[in-house]
Amino acid sequence: MNTIIFIAYMTFNTADLKQDILLALYKNMLRPRMIEEKMLILLRQGKISKWFSGIGQEAISVGVTMALNKVEYILPMHRNLGVFTTREIPLYRLFSQWQGKASGFTKGRDRSFHFGTQDYKIVGMISHLGPQLGVADGIALASKLNNKNQVTAVFTGEGGTSEGDFHEALNVASVWQLPVLFCVENNGYGLSTPTNEQYNCENIADRGLGYGMESHIIDGNNVIEVYTKINEIAKSIRNNPRPVLIEFKTFRIRGHEEASGTKYVPQDLMDYWGAKDPVINFESFLRDENLLTEIENTHIKESIINEINEHLEVAFSEEKIIPDLSIELGDVFQSFEYQYIEINKESKNIRFVDAISEGLKQNMERHSNLVIMGQDVAEYGGVFKITDGFINLFGKDRVRNTPICESAIVETAMGLSIAGMKSIVEMQFADFVSSGFNPVVNYLAKSYYRWNQNADVVIRMPCGGGVAAGPFHSQTNEAWFTKTPGLKVVYPAFPYDAKGLLATAINDPNPVLYFEHKALYRSIRQDVPIDYYTLPFGKASRLSEGDSITIISYGAAVHWVLETLEINPSISADVLDLRTLHPLDVETIYKSVKKTGKAIILQEDSLFGGIASDISALIMEHCFQFLDAPVKRVASLDTPIPFSSQLEHQYLAKSRFESELKKLLNY
Incomplete structure (x- = not known):
């Protein structure tokens, strides 16, 4: 009653x-x-x-x-x-x-x-x-x-x-x-x-x-x-x-x-x-x-x-906590044992964009608990058509169009990880991540350190200039995230690296910002293994060997370096493509600089506060006695990136790299 x-x-x-x-x-x-x-x-x-x-x-x-x-x-x-x-x-x-x-x-x-x-x-x-x-x-x-x-x-x-x-x-x-x-x-x-x-x-x-x-x-x-x-x-x-x-x-x-x-x-x-x-x-x-x-x-x-x-x-x-440096540093990321997947020799010549698409497809097949989310990624296939046809292969449950709401989708990815699932979030353009910045840097980045909860999330970041897209579709904003403990940052320059590093990013239980330069999508081709394979984080790629200078770069800027050296064949340079910015392969950088005695770092991002500044500081701290000249940073102007092709050309570091390289060589 x-x-x-x-x-x-x-x-x-x-x-x-x-x-x-x-x-x-x-x-x-x-x-x-x-x-x-x-x-x-x-x-x-x-x-x-x-x-x-x-x-x-x-x-x-x-x-x-x-x-x-x-x-x-x-x-x-x-x-x-x-x-x-x-x-x-x-x-x-x-x-x-x-x-x-x-x-x-x-x-x-x-x-x-x-x-x-x-x-x-x-x-x-x-x-x-x-x-x-x-x-x-x-x-x-x-x-x-x-x-x-x-x-x-x-x-x-x-x-x-x-x-x-x-x-x-x-x-x-x-x-x-x-x-x-x-x-x-x-x-x-x-x-x-x-x-x-x-x-x-x-x-x-x-x-x-x-x-x-x-x-x-x-x-x-x-x-x-x-x-x-x-x-x-x-x-x-x-x-x-x-x-x-x-x-x-x-x-x-x-x-x-x-x-x-x-x-x-x-x-x-x-x-x-x-x-x-x-x-x-x-x-x-x-x-x-x-x-x-x-x-x-x-x-x-x-x-x-x-x-x-x-x-x-x-x-x-209970006793008060006794600080232990190794424990503090060790708890920023969940431990991840990289597993090398042997590369099948059979390959095909594909574009950068195809390598990413193929990598996503193979990872969706490999991980049944992997979900792709982003604006227009389903029927439309994404604005760059990277997920074109995926909805027919994997269904709309796993390839999900989202409303225009970057913050909520990053948060949703975090919730999927808490519930034991993996996710890939596509920022339609890397610039738009600013609308989801808070959950990236305060939730994904800090949760494992705070209470032992990993964020098994990859955020794809189509980025970069050279396509006359203006200040809201052309930024390369990796420095926002290399500054944040708890995030890993990947930035490939070649199709081969793009596919292998993407697989590792998805396997890694920690949050990964995966930058992919839009100007490389359909302009760069390479022989890429057909089968699934992985590449390790924190290992730079030496693209050429030389004795006169160490050139350090990543992303589209790597190709600017190679173009410069092609028209200056007399320059004997160690060229390092970083591939990942966090973790950073300092061992390879130091070894090269100690050999050549000179270092120049090229980034597409604006100069002040960019990762080139930290790499320069690291070289000065650890290799000073081996240097024959100051470490040189070359970067884009400290302005927003403009739309006009003439203004964009002036903005980008590409136009200044050759002269700065020769100045340093003649120091």
């Missing part, structure tokens, strides 16, 4: 829930509440450094988590302690995490809830609030592709819905009908900014209509309503995969974080929501319904207090 009880401003409709479920809901809310109360004491004592309180919002975390199966992923935020405790993570590990101890989840490298754990199917947030929404898309896509009939739940606040990632993630989920629960905790304020300054509609749930998405508004302080409605919706999604937008109406009782306070909140608003406290109201309901006696309640609270104190003692007694 349904029981309806009014407590303060709240109504509980038990919907025939059994007593054990009702008591579990209460205990699961009480646990994070009591942990938080203890943390606030420890914060004042200086034993933890910061705290983001979820007091007053426990019903959402607990109700959603209990409605989901334990094998289903949840992507929580700062105020979702109840997700972690309801998934039964040992408290000492949480306490160690908050104190920066080794028993936490990030080895002291990140704080609070900035972590994930595959053991409990939780993927934590980063401070940039939006990316986890797209990551949830990727996890849900993997579930759908693998017919797992699972739901993925992802949390954000009303402030986070103002970010572009929110729009992109919901749009992708709707277009692809992904089984995602988008849970928005509308708690009144984004730090101190009220909702009427965050958005100009009555309800966030109203936005669902614009995405063609089902949406619901739920009282986020009523744990029965949260649990029963989410349980019903989750069951429906498992049977009929689709995204659903949920707006939980709730309130943040304490400050954004404890130092910020709540002086900006009107007292009557605070009093209203204080009367709707989810824990106190539900406790009163259980006692009034004779489902919880005073003695039982006391026992529950004593048990939680004892658990907290016991686990705190374990965390406090």
Whole structure:
């Protein structure tokens, strides 16, 4: 029989829930509440450094988590302690995490809830609030592709819905009908900014209509309503995969974080929501319904207090982390043992573009869990026709057209990796990666170092000038990523290298930026093995040997070097094609420079801040005593790349390389 009880401003409709479920809901809310109360004491004592309180919002975390199966992923935020405790993570590990101890989840490298754990199917947030929404898309896509009939739940606040990632993630989920629960905790304020300054509609749930998405508004302080409605919706999604937008109406009782306070909140608003406290109201309901006696309640609270104190003692007694340089450097990338695949001697003469297309095709055949995503990559075959015909070979599930949303697609790729799949993201032009920059440098690059989660993602980057395409389709922006620890950067100059390095990039479980110069696509041909093969990262190719000078380059600039030497046959030069920029083959560079005594580095990118600067510095630091002249960098102008062919010719380093080379030789 349904029981309806009014407590303060709240109504509980038990919907025939059994007593054990009702008591579990209460205990699961009480646990994070009591942990938080203890943390606030420890914060004042200086034993933890910061705290983001979820007091007053426990019903959402607990109700959603209990409605989901334990094998289903949840992507929580700062105020979702109840997700972690309801998934039964040992408290000492949480306490160690908050104190920066080794028993936490990030080895002291990140704080609070900035972590994930595959053991409990939780993927934590980063401070940039939006990316986890797209990551949830990727996890849900993997579930759908693998017919797992699972739901993925992802949390954000009303402030986070103002970010572009929110729009992109919901749009992708709707277009692809992904089984995602988008849970928005509308708690009144984004730090101190009220909702009427965050958005100009009555309800966030109203936005669902614009995405063609089902949406619901739920009282986020009523744990029965949260649990029963989410349980019903989750069951429906498992049977009929689709995204659903949920707006939980709730309130943040304490400050954004404890130092910020709540002086900006009107007292009557605070009093209203204080009367709707989810824990106190539900406790009163259980006692009034004779489902919880005073003695039982006391026992529950004593048990939680004892658990907290016991686990705190374990965390406090743990030694502080002793820095170990080898461990820190070794944890930037997941270990990857390169496997050499022998090259079959049978080959054919193909173009650069064909080598990439053939490499993609063979890797799609080799890796059944590999997905290609990008704008126009399916029926159209990509703007450069590299994936032309792939949809007929591999189907639309694995060759996926995407909306114009670089950020969400990079995030989706991250989610696929979390769920054990590989992906290749095609940036239609490398320039467009700036619209997806945040998840590349802050999510893909840092996740393994932070919580041991690799990003098995290759991002293809059609790049470069010489085609009169102007400042938004001609950049060679590799330096944005060689600067970022956790990313590998590949930049081949020949069809043979392009195919072999692409295979290795896909095999590598780490994120790889794979640059492919557009001007080389149909202008460079080479004999390339027909069968699948791999080439190692971090090994430069010596294209010619000489004694007078070392010339270091990569990408299209390598061909500028070869053209220059062809018209200057008297120059005796070691020519090094780097092939990969990270890892960088410093051993070959140093060996050559020590032999020749002079070095010149040619890059297509603008001069200042480019990789040539770092290579020059490395040579100066490690080979100074062998040098007969200063190391010379030659690069394009420090301006955006222009459209006009005359201006582009002036911009590109190609026009200046020969004279600079001869100057250095005559030094």
